[in-house]
Amino acid sequence: MEATTGDLTDPLINHADGQLFLHEAFKIIVEEVLCKGTDVKEKVCEWREPEELARLLDLELREKGEPQENLLQRVRDVAKYSIKTSHPRFFNQQFAGVDYHSLAGRFLSEALNTNLFTYEVAPVFVLMEAEVLRGLRELVGWTEGDGLFCPGGSTSNMYAMNLARYRLYPEVKSRGLWSLPQLTIFTSPESHYSVKKGAAFMGFGMDNVILVKVDDGGRMIPEDLDEKIELSKSQGAVPFLVSCTSGTTVQGAFDPLHHIADVCDKHKLWLHVDAAWGGSVLFSKKHRHLMKGVHRANSVAWNPHKMLVAGLQCSVLLLKDTTDLLKKCHSANATYLFQQDKFYDVNLDVGDKSVQCSRKVDCLKLWLMWKAVGSAGLEQRVDKAFLHARYVVDQMKKREGFQLLREPEFVNVCFWFIPPSLRGKEKNPDYLNRLAKVAPVIKERMMKQGTMMVGYQPLGDRVNFFRITILSPLVSQKDMDFFLDEIERLGNDL
Amino acid sequence: MEATTGDLTDPLINHADGQLFLHEAFKIIVEEVLCKGTDVKEKVCEWREPEELARLLDLELREKGEPQENLLQRVRDVAKYSIKTSHPRFFNQQFAGVDYHSLAGRFLSEALNTNLFTYEVAPVFVLMEAEVLRGLRELVGWTEGDGLFCPGGSTSNMYAMNLARYRLYPEVKSRGLWSLPQLTIFTSPESHYSVKKGAAFMGFGMDNVILVKVDDGGRMIPEDLDEKIELSKSQGAVPFLVSCTSGTTVQGAFDPLHHIADVCDKHKLWLHVDAAWGGSVLFSKKHRHLMKGVHRANSVAWNPHKMLVAGLQCSVLLLKDTTDLLKKCHSANATYLFQQDKFYDVNLDVGDKSVQCSRKVDCLKLWLMWKAVGSAGLEQRVDKAFLHARYVVDQMKKREGFQLLREPEFVNVCFWFIPPSLRGKEKNPDYLNRLAKVAPVIKERMMKQGTMMVGYQPLGDRVNFFRITILSPLVSQKDMDFFLDEIERLGNDL
Ligand SMILES: Cc1ncc(COP(=O)(O)O)c(C=O)c1O
Ligand SMILES: Cc1ncc(COP(=O)(O)O)c(C=O)c1O
Numbered sequence: 004m005e006a007t008t009g010d011l012t013d014p015l016i017n018h019a020d021g022q023l024f025l026h027e028a029f030k031i032i033v034e035e036v037l038c039k040g041t042d043v044k045e046k047v048c049e050w051r052e053p054e055e056l057a058r059l060l061d062l063e064l065r066e067k068g069e070p071q072e073n074l075l076q077r078v079r080d081v082a083k084y085s086i087k088t089s090h091p092r093f094f095n096q097q098f099a100g101v102d103y104h105s106l107a108g109r110f111l112s113e114a115l116n117t118n119l120f121t122y123e124v125a126p127v128f129v130l131m132e133a134e135v136l137r138g139l140r141e142l143v144g145w146t147e148g149d150g151l152f153c154p155g156g157s158t159s160n161m162y163a164m165n166l167a168r169y170r171l172y173p174e175v176k177s178r179g180l181w182s183l184p185q186l187t188i189f190t191s192p193e194s195h196y197s198v199k200k201g202a203a204f205m206g207f208g209m210d211n212v213i214l215v216k217v218d219d220g221g222r223m224i225p226e227d228l229d230e231k232i233e234l235s236k237s238q239g240a241v242p243f244l245v246s247c248t249s250g251t252t253v254q255g256a257f258d259p260l261h262h263i264a265d266v267c268d269k270h271k272l273w274l275h276v277d278a279a280w281g282g283s284v285l286f287s288k289k290h291r292h293l294m295k296g297v298h299r300a301n302s303v304a305w306n307p308h309k310m311l312v313a314g315l316q317c318s319v320l321l322l323k324d325t326t327d328l329l330k331k332c333h334s335a336n337a338t339y340l341f342q343q344d345k346f347y348d349v350n351l352d353v354g355d356k357s358v359q360c361s362r363k364v365d366c367l368k369l370w371l372m373w374k375a376v377g378s379a380g381l382e383q384r385v386d387k388a389f390l391h392a393r394y395v396v397d398q399m400k401k402r403e404g405f406q407l408l409r410e411p412e413f414v415n416v417c418f419w420f421i422p423p424s425l426r427g428k429e430k431n432p433d434y435l436n437r438l439a440k441v442a443p444v445i446k447e448r449m450m451k452q453g454t455m456m457v458g459y460q461p462l463g464d465r466v467n468f469f470r471i472t473i474l475s476p477l478v479s480q481k482d483m484d485f486f487l488d489e490i491e492r493l494g495n496d497l
Numbered sequence: 498m499e500a501t502t503g504d505l506t507d508p509l510i511n512h513a514d515g516q517l518f519l520h521e522a523f524k525i526i527v528e529e530v531l532c533k534g535t536d537v538k539e540k541v542c543e544w545r546e547p548e549e550l551a552r553l554l555d556l557e558l559r560e561k562g563e564p565q566e567n568l569l570q571r572v573r574d575v576a577k578y579s580i581k582t583s584h585p586r587f588f589n590q591q592f593a594g595v596d597y598h599s600l601a602g603r604f605l606s607e608a609l610n611t612n613l614f615t616y617e618v619a620p621v622f623v624l625m626e627a628e629v630l631r632g633l634r635e636l637v638g639w640t641e642g643d644g645l646f647c648p649g650g651s652t653s654n655m656y657a658m659n660l661a662r663y664r665l666y667p668e669v670k671s672r673g674l675w676s677l678p679q680l681t682i683f684t685s686p687e688s689h690y691s692v693k694k695g696a697a698f699m700g701f702g703m704d705n706v707i708l709v710k711v712d713d714g715g716r717m718i719p720e721d722l723d724e725k726i727e728l729s730k731s732q733g734a735v736p737f738l739v740s741c742t743s744g745t746t747v748q749g750a751f752d753p754l755h756h757i758a759d760v761c762d763k764h765k766l767w768l769h770v771d772a773a774w775g776g777s778v779l780f781s782k783k784h785r786h787l788m789k790g791v792h793r794a795n796s797v798a799w800n801p802h803k804m805l806v807a808g809l810q811c812s813v814l815l816l817k818d819t820t821d822l823l824k825k826c827h828s829a830n831a832t833y834l835f836q837q838d839k840f841y842d843v844n845l846d847v848g849d850k851s852v853q854c855s856r857k858v859d860c861l862k863l864w865l866m867w868k869a870v871g872s873a874g875l876e877q878r879v880d881k882a883f884l885h886a887r888y889v890v891d892q893m894k895k896r897e898g899f900q901l902l903r904e905p906e907f908v909n910v911c912f913w914f915i916p917p918s919l920r921g922k923e924k925n926p927d928y929l930n931r932l933a934k935v936a937p938v939i940k941e942r943m944m945k946q947g948t949m950m951v952g953y954q955p956l957g958d959r960v961n962f963f964r965i966t967i968l969s970p971l972v973s974q975k976d977m978d979f980f981l982d983e984i985e986r987l988g989n990d991l
Contacts, residue, residue, distance in 0.1 A: 011888060011977075014585070015878055015970035018535065021597030022527060028601035029523055033516060036608040041512065053845060056620055062628040064864070068871035074598065077868060078605060081861065085609045085621045091508070095618060098610065098855075103515030104568065106607060107522035111572060113603040114530040115579045116592065116808050123944065124589060126550055127579045134556040154648035154810075155855045165698055179702025180674040196829040200852045204659055204827075206700020208673025253833050308855065314610050316648075316857045333698075335690040339747050339954035339964070344934075346941035351547060358698045360691055361592075361649045361802065363810045367575065370558070374571060377562035384509055394505060440838075447840035450617065460833035470833070476509035483505075 024071055028078050035082035040089055041101065041477060043485070046453030047090045049083055056084060091475060091482045092455035097252070097280055097309040100475030104375035105313050108368035119152070119362040120340060120354025122347055129351050132366040138373070139305060140321050142285040144298030149322040149329050151356050152365040156279030157197035159304035159320040160246065162329075162358075164188065164201055166302065166322070167244040167273035169332040176332065180206045187235045188212045190246040191223040192463070193256060195277060198246050211240070220409060221256035223247060229266045244273045249294050250281020253462055253470055255413030257281060260296030267299075276300040279318065281413060283310035286378060287385040293412065298323075310388070310414075310474045311381060313369045329356040384476045388414045391473045395483050402487060404494075408465065414473045419466075420445065420490050422497035439466035441497050448493045455489055518565055522572050529576035534583055535595065535971060537979070540947030541584045543577055550578060585969065585976045586949035591746070591774055591803040594969030598869035599807050602862035613646070613856040614834060614848025616841055623845050626860040632867070633799060634815050636779040638792030643816040643823050645850050646859040650773030651691035653798035653814040654740065656823075656852075658682065658695055660796065660816070661738040661767035663826040670826065674700045681729045682706045684740040685717040686957070687750060689771060692740050705734070714903060715750035717741060723760045738767045743788050744775020747956055747964055749907030751775060754790030761793075770794040773812065775907060777804035780872060781879040787906065804882065804908075804968045805875060807863045823850040878970045882908045885967045889977050896981060898988075902959065908967045913960075914939065914984050916991035933960035935991055942987045949983055 039045045051059065060080055087093060089101035122129045136150040153159045168175055172183050180186075186207060190198045192214045202212045213235060216227040232242045245267055247258040260276065267274040276297055282305030284290040285297070297303060301323055308317035322329060334355040341352050354362065373381065392414040399405035399418060404426065408417035422441055428434050442459035449455050459469045471486065533539045545553065554574055581587060583595035611619045613626060630644040647653045662669055666677050674680075680701060684692045686708045696706045707729060710721040726736045739761050741752040754770065761768040770791055776799030778784040779791070791797060795817055802811035816823060828849040835846050848856065867875065886908040893899035893912060898920065902911035916935055922928050936953035943949050953963045965980065 011881070011884060011974040014973050015881060016594075016596065018531070021595075022531060025527070025531075025597050025601050025604075029604065032605055032608045033519070036605070037512070037516060037519075051620065053616065053620070053624060053842065057624050060621065060624065062625055062864070064628065064632040064867050064872065066872045068869050068874050074865065074869055077865065078601065081605060081621050081625075082609070086611060086618050088609065088611050088618070096612065098612070100510075101515075101608075101610065102510065103519050107519050107572065109607040110519075110523065110604055111526055111530070111575060113600060113607065113808060114526045114595075115576065115582065116595065117580060117582050118590065118592070118809060122547065123950070124580050124582070126545065126547070127554065127575055130547060130551050130554065131556055131575075134551075134558065138558040154652075154857070155853045157852060157854045158648075161698075161852075175700070175702065176697045177702050177704045179679070179696075179705055180700040181679050182702070185673070185675050195854070196831040197852075197854055200827065200829050202673075203670045204655075204699060204852045206669070206674040208669065208671050208676070210671045211673055306855075314607060315612060315855055318855075333694065335694050337690040338956070339952065342937075342954060342961075344937050344961070346937065346944075348547065358651060358655075358691075358694045359649045360651045360689070361800075361809055361812075363648070370556070371568065371571065373558045375562050375568055378558065378560045380562050387505070387509060390505060443836075443838050443840065450840075456617070458833065460836060462832075467836075467838070479508050480505040 024074070027075050031075065031078050031082065035079060036087070037101065040087035041091065043091055043482070047087050047092050047456050048450055048453040050451045050453060051084060059084065086456065089477065091478045092485065094471045094473065094486065095456035095458050097472050097474070098315060100312045100477045102312045102372050102476065105368040105372040108371035109314050112364045112367045117364060119364050120352065120360065122351035125364065128364045128366060129353055131370050132353070135366045135370050136319060136321065139319055143303055143321055145323055147325050149324050151320050151329060153318050153320055154316050154363065156195070156277065156304050156306045156318045157200060159279070159318050160197045160275070160277055161201040161205060162320045163246070163275040163302040163304065164205055164244060166328055166332050167275065170273065170328060171243050185240045186211060187240045187242045188244045188246060189215055189228055189231060189242065191215050191217045191248065191258065193217055193221045193251040193254060194246060194248045195252050195279065220412060221251055221254040223258040223263060225259060225262035225266050228263060232266070232270050242270060242272055244275060246275045246277055249276055249278035249297070250413050252280060253415065253460060254408070254417060255281070255411055255415030257293040257412060260294060260299065264296050264299035274300045276303045279304050279306040280309050282306070283385050286382045288382065289386055290389060307369045310385065311369070312474070312476060313372060316363070317365045317369055333358050387476070388474045391478060391483060392416055394480060395471065395473065395487070398483065398487055404491065405487070408468055415470055416473065417468055417470045419468045420494050422494045424497065435466050441494060442467040442469055444497060445490060445493045449489065455486060518568070521569050525569065525572050525576065529573060530581070531595065534581035535585065537585055537976070541581050541586050541950050542944055542947040544945045544947060545578060553578065580950065583971065585972045586979065588965045588967065588980065589950035589952050591966050591968070592809060594806045594971045596806045596866050596970065599862040599866040602865035603808050606858045606861045611858060613858050614846065614854065616845035619858065622858045622860060623847055625864050626847070629860045629864050630813060630815065633813055637797055637815055639817055641819050643818050645814050645823060647812050647814055648810050648857065650689070650771065650798050650800045650812045651694060653773070653812050654691045654769070654771055655695040655699060656814045657740070657769040657796040657798065658699055658738060660822055660826050661769065664767065664822060665737050679734045680705060681734045681736045682738045682740060683709055683722055683725060683736065685709050685711045685742065685752065687711055687715045687745040687748060688740060688742045689746050689773065714906060715745055715748040717752040717757060719753060719756035719760050722757060726760070726764050736764060736766055738769060740769045740771055743770055743772035743791065744907055746774060747909065747954060748902070748911060749775070749905055749909030751787040751906060754788060754793065758790050758793035767796070768794045770797045773798050773800040774803050776800070777879050780876045782876065783880055784883060801863050804879065805863070806968070806970060807866060810857070811859045811863055827852050881970070882968045885972060885977060886910055888974060889965065889967065889980070892977065892981055898985065899981070902962055910965045910967065911962055913962045914988050916988045918991065929960050935988060936961040936963055938991060939984060939987045943983065949980060
């Protein structure tokens with residue numbers, strides 16, 4: 004494919020050969036990933052030990068290139084040994100399934116290969132991003148505001164922290180944290196770990212993330228928040244941010260936003276809502292009450308790559324602010340990119356709102372999907388996910404051996420599978436120890452047989468339990484039944 | 498496409514319809530973006546004013562979805578009004594061109610839609626990322642070490658800052674910057690703005706980024722670095738990091754790494770090399786001398802999405818460290834993701850090395866391209882880009898009106914176009930003012946006519962000049978000639 008000539012008359016890439024390769028690769032992708040990869044008769048996972056897999060893939064990078072036929076085989080191999088995350092029996096993560104319009108949007112973004120920093124290189128996407136952000140803000144209940152697509156919810160959460168401290172102490176941008184009093188952040192122990200990671204990364208330190216107690220359902224307790232804020236103040240720190248969660252990662256709990264907003268108002272703190280996982284309930288007239296009060300937040304992080312099946316990465320930070328805080332806080336005014344003597348309105352050069360320079364186009368896939376199914380279609384998906392979760396819960400109650408952590412609020416269903424040998428043995432001193440070992444064994448078996456995937460974890464003093472998150476528009480009741488049967492099949496001898 | 502039934506027996510997505518749409522979209526992408534979009538007889542840019550473009554695109558998101566035919570027209574419209582960054586006459590940014598193997602890898606990554614945090618969801622990519630990082634580290638001259646793909650060079654640069662401060666003061670992770678003395682960072686005024694943005698974001702403050710003088714060519718002066726470090730110490734601060742640049746954004750200058758490494762050794766500072774733009778010279782036996790001494794760095798940032806045409810986003814942070822600093826510094830040990838009782842070696846769960854949670858698979862496209870053309874093919878592309886830059890420079894010298902900022906070291910060719918009316922008028926008091934206005938006008942004209950794209954900027958006391966960056970494997974001598982002719986055509990009446 005590479006021209007051999009060293010002179011300058013010919014380009015190094017031959018389009019006809021290249022496009023032929025792309026066509027062949029496309030066919031393999033459709034067949035292996037989209038057809039077989041979503042077929043319940045095929046495996047979710049073709050497990051290999053790392054050493055064996057490395058050998059099968061022949062990963063080594065060499066001096067010389069390879070013939071096209073080899074390369075197509077590599078495409079096939081990568082597909083074969085990768086996890087089929089679109090498979091109706093992939094329940095392992097907070098993403099799953101496939102939406103073909105979104106996928107077409109992703110292919111188009113990749114082919115256009117542009118950078119969302121100026122209107123001159125990304126005219127379509129500057130306008131499109133603004134419109135998608137507007138649409139999402141509207142669901143939050145804001146008629147104006149600001150926002151940005153970020154490379155993930157963790158980054159969106161960090162942005163909120165940076166904006167909140169900058170609003171309070173704009174001098175932090177030039178002088179750093181040394182010029183500020185010690186700042187504290189409040190969140191629940193069930194919030195996502197990115198709050199702590201962000202605090203470490205941004206110089207606050209993890210110890211300055213203060214954990215507020217949660218109720219039985221994993222929801223932050225506003226009274227405890229108020230007390231912890233007072234306590235922190237009395238210790239000489241300056242509380243500045245509360246990071247609530249709408250849809251916690253493990254239990255799917257929704258912090259009570261109205262009550263927390265009251266506490267934030269009282270203490271004049273920035274209210275950030277991490278709705279990376281749960282934000283999509285805002286599409287549903289039936290379920291949006293879970294986020295009642297969200298319009299009172301200062302910022303919201305929301306990942307359409309999770310429940311909306313927009314494809315990784317797709318995450319937004321939404322802001323109520325109308326004072327251009329995002330740009331003031333993040334700008335560096337680089338003259339090679341953001342010249343002020345351009346021939347168009349340079350407010351369209353949104354790049355300086357970001358701490359990134361290159362920024363991938365993550366809005367097109369969501370926009371195209373939204374255009375395709377409408378808000379009504381997205382609502383239907385959200386509602387259906389709730390129905391599926393409900394169905395699974397009901398079935399679990401009818402079967403022996405499935406014990407719910409609690410009634411789910413959202414589409415996370417957390418449960419223990421109690422194998423026959425442990426049933427009725429709750430009083431035994433080694434009961435919890437033995438129960439803790441059940442999920443890892445079932446997990447190993449399902450992975451090695453490739454039949455399905457689901458995650459497990461401990462939480463506080465609760466030993467390993469499964470968490471099935473149901474969100475894929477590709478699943479149906481049969482997959483739910485299969486899931487339960489399969490857990491029984493894999494765990495009945497334990 | 499959405500099923501209308503509200504019950505649970507059918508999934509909401511119909512694969513046959515979806516795949517048909519994807520096929521049609523793929524055809525449009527090939528035709529509009531890859532064929533027309535790389536054809537010199539077609540425009541680079543179909544300029545529209547924002548209001549008109551918004552109207553043409555009908556961006557609004559509505560309650561109801563749309564028929565497939567409309568959606569395909571939208572795919573066509575997005576392609577039509579987007580900038581053709583792969584076009585041989587797109588010289589506007591530090592990315593350009595298209596590599597079909599990389600693009601196939603990107604389509605495959607998108608279809609597989611997985612997350613690079615654990616071996617269980619990304620077995621192929623955990624191993625592949627490690628191999629690609631190994632290959633890149635080898636070019637730096639390291640037989641061991643660590644690294645990570647990050648969502649851009651700005652993030653890679655921030656990671657280096659975080660690692661450097663953590664190595665010196667591990668307590669920063671828990672206690673924050675308040676427990677540390679004031680820290681200072683050293684870089685040149687021609688370094689990328691992400692150093693300053695990162696310093697602000699991470700709590701250091703932009704004032705604690707100390708700018709070291711550069712020589713005529715834009716290269717950091719080691720003696721001045723030494724002095725500035727001493728000065729900062731004498732003022733009570735703790736210098737901890739030098740961020741050099743290999744290939745500065747505007748001039749393409751390479752800081753003298755060996756001399757700077759000596760200064761870093763003397764003061765025991767972390768040496769970070771921002772080779773986001775220039776790193777690819779390491780593939781070239783002929784040009785790698787530009788980065789002589791890079792093996793003495795502690796960390797290197799390198800963006801294969803720039804010169805290697807791997808597609809946005811593709812950026813790595815490479816580390817010499819073998820003490821697991823990356824994980825120690827960034828980990829939060831979330832038990833829902835990084836359980837320690839898994840059935841495989843949990844060291845393969847690389848996610849906790851990152852401050853992200855979801856992390857897009859950015860290695861496959863580079864790996865597949867590298868497999869396709871080999872290190873030799875990548876070397877050839879780098880060498881050819883230098884030859885093209887050389888050719889342009891030679892031609893400029895033969896033509897009237899082209900004035901180089903200086904002899905380029907790299908593939909950035911910075912020049913003023915002096916229109917006939919200004920030639921020989923260097924002594925006029927308004928000469929520089931008038932010259933400063935030339936580039937913006939030529940730029941506006943080329944955009945509106947859509948014939949090509951190139952960037953301009955001022956730098957220090959040098960008024961607006963053009964910067965053509967030559968890297969695309971799709972260009973040939975004809976495109977260089979066209980570029981020069983076109984600048985003349987667009988600017989001759991000014
Ligand atoms: C509640 C919550 N917030 C934030 C995140 C982080 O989002 P991302 O993975 O896009 O960084 C997650 C991811 O699981 C999450 O569940
Ligand atoms: C020298 C240099 N460093 C870092 C960056 C930032 O990389 P990214 O755009 O991937 O954030 C750039 C981008 O232009 C650059 O030129």
